[in-house]
Amino acid sequence: MGKNLFKAEIELDEAGTRLDVFVTNLITNISRSRVQQLIKDKQSVLVNDATVKTSYKLKYEDKLVIQIPEAEPLGLPAENIPLNICYEDENMLVVNKSAGMLTHPTSKERTGTLVNGLLYYCDGKLSGINGIMRPGILHRLDRDTSGLLMIAKNDYAHKFLAEQVKYKIATRQYLTVVLGNIKEENGTVDAPIDRHPVHRHKMAVVPTGRHSVTHWRVLERFKQFTYVEATLETGRTHQIRVHMSHIHHPVAGDPLYGGDSINVKLNGQALQAYKLSFYKPNPELPLNISDENLKKADKISIEIEPDQEIQKLIRILSQRS
Numbered sequence: 641m642g643k644n645l646f647k648a649e650i651e652l653d654e655a656g657t658r659l660d661v662f663v664t665n666l667i668t669n670i671s672r673s674r675v676q677q678l679i680k681d682k683q684s685v686l687v688n689d690a691t692v693k694t695s696y697k698l699k700y701e702d703k704l705v706i707q708i709p710e711a712e713p714l715g716l717p718a719e720n721i722p723l724n725i726c727y728e729d730e731n732m733l734v735v736n737k738s739a740g741m742l743t744h745p746t747s748k749e750r751t752g753t754l755v756n757g758l759l760y761y762c763d764g765k766l767s768g769i770n771g772i773m774r775p776g777i778l779h780r781l782d783r784d785t786s787g788l789l790m791i792a793k794n795d796y797a798h799k800f801l802a803e804q805v806k807y808k809i810a811t812r813q814y815l816t817v818v819l820g821n822i823k824e825e826n827g828t829v830d831a832p833i834d835r836h837p838v839h840r841h842k843m844a845v846v847p848t849g850r851h852s853v854t855h856w857r858v859l860e861r862f863k864q865f866t867y868v869e870a871t872l873e874t875g876r877t878h879q880i881r882v883h884m885s886h887i888h889h890p891v892a893g894d895p896l897y898g899g900d901s902i903n904v905k906l907n908g909q910a911l912q913a914y915k916l917s918f919y920k921p922n923p924e925l926p927l928n929i930s931d932e933n934l935k936k937a938d939k940i941s942i943e944i945e946p947d948q949e950i951q952k953l954i955r956i957l958s959q960r961s
C-alpha cells in the first residue's frame with residue numbers, strides 16, 4: 641500500500657452523503673475541488689471497485705478505495721526569490737508573504753509566485769498532497785493580502801497541520817482597516833459563501849454557499865474607518881473581504897468588494913494575516929489530533945507587526961482625525 645492510500649466502508653449514518661463531500665471530510669488536507677479532480681481521473685477513487693460520478697450518493701456498506709497520486713514533477717522553475725521566513729524546522733516553515741505576490745502558480749502565471757521561491761529555498765522538498773501546482777501549500781492568501789502562511793515540507797506535516805486547521809486547533813488572525821465606523825466592540829459574521837451568481841470572478845454571501853464564520857473585534861476607530869482584528873473560524877476564498885463587505889464595512893483598498901473610496905494609494909488591500917498559532921509537527925506522534933497527542937507536541941505562536949501599508953494608512957487616518 642502506498643502512503644497516500646485510504647480505505648473506508650460506509651456506515652449507516654453516512655449513507656446518502658455525496659462522494660466528493662465524504663472524501664473531503666475523510667482526508668481533510670485536500671480541497672473539495674482537488675477531490676473532484678481525483679474522482680474524475682477514474683483511477684484515484686473507486687466505490688466497490690468501480691468508478692462513479694462526484695455526485696454519487698453513498699450507500700450503506702459501500703467500500704471506498706482512494707489513492708492520492710504521488711506528486712508529479714512540477715515543470716515549474718525554482719526561482720531565487722527573497723523570502724521572509726518567520727519560522728522553520730525540519731518539517732515545516734512559516735513565510736510572511738508580501739502583497740502583490742501570488743501564493744501558487746496558475747495556468748497563466750507560472751513564475752514569480754511564492755511556490756517558485758519555495759521550490760528554490762527547499763530544493764523541491766515539499767509536501768505533494770495538494771497537487772503539483774501547490775506543493776507544500778496548506779492554505780493560501782490572495783495576491784494583494786500580505787502575511788503568514790504555513791508551508792509543509794513533507795506529507796506527514798501537511799496532514800498534521802491540516803487536521804489542526806480543520807478542527808480549529810490552529811488559529812489564524814488578521815489585521816484589517818475597513819470603511820465606516822463599526823459601532824459594536826466585537827461581533828461574528830456567520831454567512832455562507834460561494835461564487836457570485838453573476839460575477840464569477842467574485843465570491844458572495846449565497847444561501848446555498850459553504851458554511852463560513854468570521855469573528856472580529858475593534859482595535860481602533862477613526863472618523864470614517866475602523867481598525868479591526870479578524871479571526872477565521874473557516875477558511876473560504878476571500879472570506880474576510882466578503883464578510884466585511886456583507887456587513888457594509890468593506891476592506892480599505894479592495895475595489896472588488898467596494899472598498900476603493902479611501903483617497904489613499906495602497907499597494908494591495910489593507911488586510912494582513914498577522915498571527916498564527918499551531919502545534920509543531922512531530923513525526924514521532926501519530927496523526928490523530930487528540931488531547932493526549934497534543935500534550936506531547938510543542939505549541940508555536942507567531943505574530944508580526946502590521947505591514948507598511950497598514951501602518952501608512954493608520955498614520956494618515958490618525959492625522960485626518
